[in-house]
Amino acid sequence: MAGAVAARKLAEEKGKRVLVLERREHIGGNCYDRPDEHGILIHTYGPHIFHTQMEEVFSYLSRFTDWYRFGHEVVAKVDGRLIPVPFNLNTLHMVYDGIVGREKADELEQKLIAAYGGGSRVPIMELRAHRDPEIRQIADYVYENIFLVYTMKQWGQTPEEISPEVTGRVPVLISHDNRYFQEKYQGVPLEGFTPMFEKMLDHERITVRTGTDCGEFLAFDKDRVLADGREFDGDVIYTGALDELFGCRYGRLPYRSLDFRFEHYAQPSYQDHSVVNYTVSEDFTRITEFKFLTGQRDTDGTTIVKEYPFAYTGAEGEIPYYAILNEENMALYGKYRALADGIKRFHLLGRLAEYKYYNMDAMAKKAMELAERL
Ligand code: UDP
Numbered sequence: 001m002a003g004a005v006a007a008r009k010l011a012e013e014k015g016k017r018v019l020v021l022e023r024r025e026h027i028g029g030n031c032y033d034r035p036d037e038h039g040i041l042i043h044t045y046g047p048h049i050f051h052t053q054m055e056e057v058f059s060y061l062s063r064f065t066d067w068y069r070f071g072h073e074v075v076a077k078v079d080g081r082l083i084p085v086p087f088n089l090n091t092l093h094m095v096y097d098g099i100v101g102r103e104k105a106d107e108l109e110q111k112l113i114a115a116y117g118g119g120s121r122v123p124i125m126e127l128r129a130h131r132d133p134e135i136r137q138i139a140d141y142v143y144e145n146i147f148l149v150y151t152m153k154q155w156g157q158t159p160e161e162i163s164p165e166v167t168g169r170v171p172v173l174i175s176h177d178n179r180y181f182q183e184k185y186q187g188v189p190l191e192g193f194t195p196m197f198e199k200m201l202d203h204e205r206i207t208v209r210t211g212t213d214c215g216e217f218l219a220f221d222k223d224r225v226l227a228d229g230r231e232f233d234g235d236v237i238y239t240g241a242l243d244e245l246f247g248c249r250y251g252r253l254p255y256r257s258l259d260f261r262f263e264h265y266a267q268p269s270y271q272d273h274s275v276v277n278y279t280v281s282e283d284f285t286r287i288t289e290f291k292f293l294t295g296q297r298d299t300d301g302t303t304i305v306k307e308y309p310f311a312y313t314g315a316e317g318e319i320p321y322y323a324i325l326n327e328e329n330m331a332l333y334g335k336y337r338a339l340a341d342g343i344k345r346f347h348l349l350g351r352l353a354e355y356k357y358y359n360m361d362a363m364a365k366k367a368m369e370l371a372e373r374l
Contacts (some may be wrong), residue, residue, distance in 0.1 A: 001031060002239045004200045004351035005060075009371030011205035016234075016374075020201065021210045021217060024241070027201060030321070031193040033358065040303040041192055041296055045319065046260055047275065047288040047305070048193060051186040052361030058185045061364060065196035065205050068295040069187035071179040074286075076279040078145045085277055086180065087142045088173035095141065111135060112174050121182075122173035125164055138267050142172060150279045154309045155256060155324070163325040165356065180275075183361075188294055200203040214240065223344050235374050239350040241320055242336040248314070252333050253355060255312035255320035264303045271304070314367060325353045330355070347374075 003020055004027065010016040026032055030045035049072045052058050075082040084091045091107050095104040115135060116122050124147055127139035143159065145165060151159045159167050170180075179186075188253070189196040202206050218236065219226040223238050238245065243253040261284075274292035278284060284306040291302055312320045333355040340348055349370055351358050358366070 002367045005367035006237050006371045008200045008203060008204050009368055011203045018206045021212045021214045022210045023213045025187050028194045028197045031050045033192045033194050033231055034304055036249050038301050040290055040299055041294045042290050042303055046258060047293060048156045050360050051181040051183045053183040054361055057361045058362045060196060063140050064199040065189035067187045068190045072186055073178050073180055074180045074275045074277055075273055077311055080298045084178040085146060086170050086173050087146055089176050096221040116174050118174055123168040125167060127172050146279045150277060150285055153285050156311060206214055220343055223342050225343060225346055235347050236347045237347045238353050241352045242340060245340055246336055250332060251335060251365060252314050254324045254329055257310055257312040257318050258321055259308040261306045262303060264301055266301045270302050298357055308320040323357060
């Protein structure tokens with residue numbers, strides 16, 4: 001998303017000639033999707049659902065694709081039941097009506113509305129600190145049944161230990177909205193992400209070289225970039241891991257990785273939902289069933305993927321998916337950043353290069369802004 005959007009803007013609107021170097025054999029980064037051997041469109045690097053409130057970003061991307069638009073819903077498997085996530089007032093009733101009775105559950109609902117206001121989004125860590133013990137009790141239920149085990153699997157740490165920004169992505173909703181995201185625009189490119197990026201990169205001033213590590217091409221001489229051994233008088237946007245660029249000289253930046261295990265079933269559906277989170281059991285965090293994400297109907301079978309998190313070590317074949325945001329890691333990142341900042345006309349962009357937890361729309365916006373500035 002970072003590279004393709006920046007490339008297109010620079011080529012089309014700034015008249016630049018752009019060379020895109022991609023280490024993998026394909027474009028699209030982690031948004032890459034392709035049909036599997038059963039003809040089912042899968043997301044190779046995990047489920048990607050686009051969502052944004054930014055008109056500018058949505059309309060820019062819409063130049064390169066139509067959309068399969070849907071309100072993405074997630075459920076969690078808890079005690080053999082599927083309950084809506086984020087935890088919202090519908091979830092409250094599903095869980096509490098049977099325990100305390102409908103009337104008391106209504107009272108709890110009113111209490112939450114009075115405390116936070118209808119429609120508000122409350123981070124779980126905030127809800128846990130509320131002074132009313134009944135609200136804290138709800139918070140404890142949500143913490144234990146939605147956050148604790150899932151977060152331990154995903155990050156190897158408790159919700160207290162990780163950045164509040166991370167659990168804050170999935171707040172408790174004081175509403176009856178079962179959708180995972182609340183933004184106006186949500187869905188996936190109708191034909192897939194890869195065709196959208198193909199179209200974006202299809203421009204007379206853009207050249208794409210896949211299977212090419214930028215290290216084969218780029219070097220630094222003090223504060224200058226060398227391309228093919230000669231001083232380069234253009235801008236370079238780097239979207240890879242920043243520690244790798246500098247030979248990990250200060251040590252590796254920590255990341256969480258995922259092992260994606262795909263399974264195909266010769267049956268119309270596996271779980272009847274696009275995403276089921278396993279928030280209290282199993283070693284995997286979630287199961288995605290692709291045909292519900294992509295709206296694909298021309299197939300009898302179904303393909304799912306299970307996500308098994310682990311600590312990235314930098315070994316061959318591992319992929320650094322998530323930056324682990326904490327003070328120590330940010331300080332280490334800062335050391336690498338200082339090296340990059342010393343290089344003229346060298347720009348860092350993306351989850352890896354900026355060591356950030358970007359959503360796709362924020363990434364597109366950032367790429368648009370950088371291109372504009374250049
Ligand atoms: N999370 C959780 N239980 C859930 C969903 C999310 O504990 O059912 C926490 C978990 O720590 C996760 C974070 O919230 O890493 C952010 O979730 P999100 O779905 O945004 O993660 P992503 O889709 O980016 O992997």
